[in-house]
Amino acid sequence: MPDSQATFNRPVRPAMLRGWRRRCPKCGSGPLLSGYLKVRATCPVCDEELHHHRADDGPAYLTILIVGHILAPLILIIYTQYRPEPMVLASSFSVGCVALSLYLLPRLKGAIVGLQWAKRMHGFGKTVNV
Template identity: 45%
Template sequence: MVTPTLTQTPEDLRPALRRGVRLKCPRCGQGKLFRGYLKVADCCDSCGLDLTPQRADDGPAYIVVLVVAHLIGFSLMPMFSLFGDRPILIGTVLGLATILASLGLLPPVKGAFVALQWVKGMHGFDPARAEAKG
């Protein structure tokens, strides 16, 4: 299946976010977005999009903490009804769930942040600025 290359317009927000969440280039959807666990690649190996202007910083971590804390917080009551009054067991299970959920959510959320920055033309992703460079 050939994925069409997106332009940098607000209408392309959903497809770009979907591609970012799948850890693919927000423009073409083919190249890898990361070269490591959370290290964004310098450029797309498929379409050549320069990814160095991205500035996700702490945004993805804040979103992941917000989501995971709510999920774990809301699971406390079912855990107490499931395991009874065993705080060490509940703490261990919820602690492991917190770690696994956080590690699993960080790359897709960071990919979505990079895609959002690309679509909105934030930082060096601005198409006018890219044309001035080249």
């Protein structure tokens, strides 16, 4: 890159944690999402452009991965230790699966947008805001 567009380090961890909290990865105070999963075009506080993100299926994949790794062993443990009725087991774990998925999905999307911002991926690094 030319010297006029020197890159400054963007710390990954704080950007991902800000995204996890559904805040702008740059300033940490502006809201990242305008709806449940809709990313704002720009941050209303610092005017950082956020429309470059390409989270696509990443948050859904990670949500399925995490929920599956938490609930599958838990189902096995609960079933072998307590032997609940099949309908009780199915209904309680269905509710748990949906609740955990709805909790994780927007947070993981924010973390992925924060990672992309920190790594200057998909257009986040075209200009340097000093």
